[in-house]
Amino acid sequence: MRLNLLALTLKTQRPVLLRWLMIVGGGTLALCLLYSLLTRIPAAAGWLGGLQVHTLRPGSTAGWLNILLFEWFLPLGMSLFAIQAGSRLTAADEESGALALLLAGPITRRRLILERLAALLISCAVLAASVLGLLFLWNAAFLGGLPYGKLAQICGNLTMLAFFFGGLAALFGCHFGRVTFSRDLALIMMGLFFLADLLPDFINEIAALRPLSPFYYYAGADPLIHDATSSSALVLAAGTFLLGLAAVLRFDRRDLPI
């Protein structure tokens, strides 16, 4: 009985998760294959080898993965998925009226939101694990030598980052009870956080903003180049926990007009 709601939520989210698995997995695979292709064409490989983006060199495997996959495509793609799913976590049922039927059953609001947050976390982890699986396959087929431990750690951080934004969207959904508004607000926040992490590379004066961004704690240490820092992961985890807690408390205490 205890896991029914979690299983039900995962079952309901399955089509959306499959769609995002195709988007995220397909994008990851395409970028990996593009790298393999470019390095096999001498002219392209030469051009790629001469490129430098700050301290990173996209001509190296780690540099390519850091810049294109782990700094842009994956954090943004997975956060978008989590925001979409998080904003619907309770607000979609509140808008449709289905929440009344669920909460008329023998479940508490806390259990409902906690199990749905758990389902969101599992979905984020499944996405990150699929990326990790693809990278392992790519590494085994074309490269060899990628640090599996570091890849696993950064995928763990990806899960945490996505869940952070999912939790943020869920908090807005729990507070406002409106899917579109909550999603858009979380997207704006994500954009601002992303800029807060990106712009200090170009404008030194705003470097102090960087620690305010979850993106900084997710990949600020470039774990494929340097050693991943567990303190960054802990900060991200603490932020995620606080957001989840706030979502639970807000949903538990609010009048639900259902």
Add this chain to the structure above:
Amino acid sequence: MRYLVVHTQNLAKNFGRQTAIEDLTLEIEPGEVYGFLGPQGAGKTTTIRLLLDFIRPSSGSAWILGKDSRKHGAQIRREVGYLGAEFPAQPRLTGIDFLRSLGALRASWDEDYTRSLAARLDLSLEKPLTCCSRSELRRIGLVQAFMHRPELILLDEPTRDLDGPALDAFYQLLGEARAEGQSIFFASASIGEMERICDRAAVIHNGRLLAVERGVKLRQRALRKVEMRFAAQIDPQVFTRLPNLADLRLEDYKLRCTLFGDADALIKAASQFRVTDFISQQPSLDEVYARFYGVSACAA
């Protein structure tokens, strides 16, 4: 202490400066069909939401099945069935999938019993919910409210969108539920329904309780707008002497009046003449409120 299925004590709910419910005290006995009569905006849905702990009271308290509705919400709802005023259409689910998903949250769910309830309401559960008519959605809502044999069933405007046979089947279900000792809280704006099925009814207006009436008294208080046509001129004296008529008007061969309670005397009086037509209509809730409680049913 007397066991009450629903007991509210000075329950109040404000939304900002607006008072939705004020000082509401209700007592519902086990096995009772309890009506909650009021026009749109009177506070019926707000009261049900308070009972189910969807919203929290500004003051006062509610006990359902002997337990505090705020502290033991989940425990209480295990034994409660609920049908809201609006029923959501879930995309991609068939009726039975939808009921299974709700049943999976309850230990006492029985698919065979659920299907038998659907059959009684002449309902196909294999159809996607998005293809169901409003009447079918309402009947699925009724099935989900009854399917786990709850001790208390809270129904908010349950007959909305129900047609003749479904309505009869629903009344039959209510009767059986009462016979089995289940209690029913039935919110509606129809005094006709209250007369027909309720043991008692609370009459609510602008969030305040006006009266709690026994079913018998509601039936006695039943108002009918009656219009009769006769084949020839009639003697008005025959009708003016009748005790339970008001607003009597005679025009040509036509009689119009308001009838209170029993129609026996009127029909016996009319039988002295040749009646060519007989129309009986229920008055609006506004008229009932104005006549018996001295207020307008329109929410302020």
